[in-house]
Amino acid sequence: MSSRFAFSPVPEGPHQRYNPLTGGWVLCSPQRATRPWQGQEDPPDTEPKLTYDPTCYLCPDNPRKSPAGISVQNPAYTSTFVFDNDFPAVLPQRPTESSETQTEASSTIIKATPVHGTCKVICYSPRHDVSMAEMPVSEILRIVETWCDIMMELSRDTRLRYVQIFENKGPMMGCSNPHPHGQVWALDKVPQEPAQELARLRGYSVQQGGETTLASRPPCLLCDYIHAELSATHSQRVRVVSENTSFACVVPYWALWPFETLVVTKSHVTRLQDLTPSQRYDLADILHSLTCRYDNLFRCEFPYSMGIHQAPCQSGPDNDYAHLHLHFYPPLLRNASIRKFLVGFEMLGQPQRDITAEEAASRLRACSEIHYKRASA
Structure with missing residues (x-):
């Protein structure tokens, strides 16, 4: 185990755990796991989906609506399909600063600064009825290759500092369209969380x-952390969900969400x-392994928000310290109908x-990597 990243014995009762990626703490209350529940329940949608939905804005050959009400026709795509978001959160051109904005920006309390950029949508598949969990590794690899292509394309724009790739899966996570997409x-600017x-x-x-592990790079927090998780004896690898040659998936020691996971490169890769x-193949493989286990946990289309954190797209002093990793934040708590709410004390x-x-991690490890729909069939 890495001498720089060792684990303290986990207390049985209430305790808090340190998150080295944020500097914050998470309160763990394992004695509350069986408390009676009379709160909100959200039954999962069990209606079978169509392979093609003529009313879906993202299916092949279907029209999309722009803010001006103009229809844009999707091509008859057969693999991944990327297009500029019709309702982007940021715009390519900087807005013109008014005198009022300039006055506010000079305040020590009330500040504003313009942001510009671009937003894209990635349709994972022409099929309307599959998520990443139900795709073969070969199709997930196309998604990974698309991510890499987009990164290379956007990194050539010297105005851009950071590329945030993410996916919201399921209506519970506010997804506005059920077609599989990210x-x-x-x-x-570098957004707050990756910064x-x-x-x-x-x-x-x-x-x-002072304790350099490789002459070519400085010590890395995530390298040391994942090495500590994987170097433990078999009985102590209690947070490891799955791994392959290049990637490991763990429920991080400091996880907040009930079945939160972290997918990390085993070697030091920044982008x-x-x-x-x-x-790239191994990333597709571990994404298949994880998302399939998620669906099998409660036999439902498991909702989550997923995001990729990596180095800024332009060269800078912090780039060598970045370590490529993916966060999965799923809200389900006890079953497919009960979710975790961040309210009150949180x-x-x-x-x-x-x-x-x-x-x-134990419950996720116990899940099959064969999707429950295929197993039932």
Whole structure:
């Protein structure tokens, strides 16, 4: 186990765990896992989906609506399909600053600054009725290759600083269209969450600078963390869900969401486009493994928000400290109908969870990598 990243014994009762990527703490309350539940339940949608939906804005050959009400026709695509978001969160051109905005920007309290960028949508498949969990690895590999192509394309725009790739799966996560798809928001600024992580990664590396593991790079928090998880004896690999040659999937020690996971490269890779062909395949493979286990856990289309964190797309002092990884934040708590809400103490005090990371990983490990729909068939 890495000498720089060791685990303390986990207390049996209430305790808090440190998140080195944010500098915050998570309160763990395992004794609450069996408390009576009379709160909101959201029955999952069990209606079978159509392979093609003529009313879907994202299916092949269907029209989409623009803000001006003009229809745009989708091509008859047969693989992944990428287009500029018709309702983008940021625009390519900087807005003109009014005198009022300039006045506010000069305040020490009330501040505003313009943001520009571009937003894209990635349709994962022409089929309306499949998610990543039900796709073969070969089709998920096309998604991974698309991510890499988009990264290389957007990195050539010197105005852009960061490319955030993410997916919201399921209506519980606010997904506005059930067709399998993800999004790309590229901004001229590094967003708050990855910026905070980059600062923590850099701080760890500087702090550990006297103990360089490889002459070609400084010490890395995530390299040390994943090495510690994977180097443990078999009985102590309690947070590892799955792994292959290039990637590991763990329920992080500091997880907040009940079945939160972290997918991390085993070697130090900073950006998607730097992955070798075999690493790209392994990323597709571990995404298939994880998303299939998610669906099998409660035999439903398991909702989540997924995001990729990596180095900024332009060269900078923090790029070498970045470590490519994917966050999965799923809200389901006890079954397909009960979800975790971040309210009350979580909003006003600090993050809190009932199911320990070790229990969550154990339950995910026990799930098959054969999707329950295929197993039933």
